[in-house]
Amino acid sequence: MNVAEKPVTPAGRARLPEWLRLKLPQSPEFARTRHLLARERLHTVCESARCPNQWECWSKGTATFMIAGDRCTRACGFCAVNTAKPLPLQPDEPARVAEAAARLGLRHVVITAVARDDLPDGGAGHFRRTIEAVRAASPGVVVEVLVPDFQDRDEALNTVLEARPEIFNHNLETVRRLTPVVRHRATYDRSLSVLRKARDRGGPSLFTKSGLMLGLGETEEELAEALRDLRQAGCDVLTLGQYLQPTPAHLPVSDFISPERFARYGRLAKRLGFIHVASAPLVRSSYHADDFPARDVRNGHLPAGPEGKRVDGEFLR
Numbered sequence: 001m002n003v004a005e006k007p008v009t010p011a012g013r014a015r016l017p018e019w020l021r022l023k024l025p026q027s028p029e030f031a032r033t034r035h036l037l038a039r040e041r042l043h044t045v046c047e048s049a050r051c052p053n054q055w056e057c058w059s060k061g062t063a064t065f066m067i068a069g070d071r072c073t074r075a076c077g078f079c080a081v082n083t084a085k086p087l088p089l090q091p092d093e094p095a096r097v098a099e100a101a102a103r104l105g106l107r108h109v110v111i112t113a114v115a116r117d118d119l120p121d122g123g124a125g126h127f128r129r130t131i132e133a134v135r136a137a138s139p140g141v142v143v144e145v146l147v148p149d150f151q152d153r154d155e156a157l158n159t160v161l162e163a164r165p166e167i168f169n170h171n172l173e174t175v176r177r178l179t180p181v182v183r184h185r186a187t188y189d190r191s192l193s194v195l196r197k198a199r200d201r202g203g204p205s206l207f208t209k210s211g212l213m214l215g216l217g218e219t220e221e222e223l224a225e226a227l228r229d230l231r232q233a234g235c236d237v238l239t240l241g242q243y244l245q246p247t248p249a250h251l252p253v254s255d256f257i258s259p260e261r262f263a264r265y266g267r268l269a270k271r272l273g274f275i276h277v278a279s280a281p282l283v284r285s286s287y288h289a290d291d292f293p294a295r296d297v298r299n300g301h302l303p304a305g306p307e308g309k310r311v312d313g314e315f316l317r
Contacts, residue, residue, distance in 0.1 A: 170191060172212055182251065240280075
């Protein structure tokens with residue numbers, strides 16, 4: 001990817017292109033969602049990670065629940081979540097998440113967490129308890145988890161998988177070359193291993209998912225390699241979105257990728273055999289997560305590829 005010329009603001013940060021400038025929706029549902037989350041004392045990745053889609057999602061009555069606190073044990077160069085010594089887990093948090101999901105009427109619930117390297121199981125047991133509580137409160141709900149790497153510990157991964165989420169998401173985040181700069185303590189190959197183990201152990205009812213941020217300085221060839229690596233690890237669902245610098249202390253944006261390029265990357269990614277691809281500037285891991293009809297696909301209703309069938313092939317020719 002060639003670095004685009006970027007206008008710079010007086011503060012020294014790149015000015016957003018038109019396609020990334022949002023109009024904030026006006027909806028009473030936003031206030032209702034905010035009030036409910038505050039009342040249940042819940043964290044969301046929408047707030048903690050400064051997601052640009054917060055206004056849209058909350059105005060539709062959806063949110064991604066972030067469990068195990070809002071203090072992360074890692075300090076990734078792209079992430080706005082606070083790095084600090086975590087507080088003890090709250091035993092009643094799974095029940096509060098379940099109550100909020102039920103009150104919001106969610107049929108697709110996304111649960112994520114900060115990295116909890118301070119805990120022996122990395123917080124895996126807390127994930128399982130939350131999944132079980134959500135299922136008990138909302139029978140028939142689709143549960144998607146977006147997990148840290150748990151340092152690739154088998155026991156932790158098995159604990160989450162035993163709760164049988166429909167979708168197991170772990171983000172690769174960036175290409176191999178940039179991983180040491182972008183991700184703190186995480187490694188490229190460890191993330192692929194986590195996804196591969198989830199695919200192998202999760203059974204036919206589980207879908208695996210991963211995502212990358214673009215605009216950090218990766219080349220198209222490096223992106224192609226990452227997508228091939230994900231497919232070889234058995235990844236089913238892919239998200240590609242624009243990296244946005246949350247504060248001046250975080251990694252700068254190298255390139256703003258146009259919507260047309262995102263669309264092209266999405267089409268090319270489907271050639272690799274991903275079942276579902278979301279590729280656009282504002283796409284995030286859980287943005288419109290329910291657009292992927294997990295149960296329909298599991299029942300054999302596969303979405304068609306660009307030629308009317310699933311095809312595997314090289315990303316770039």
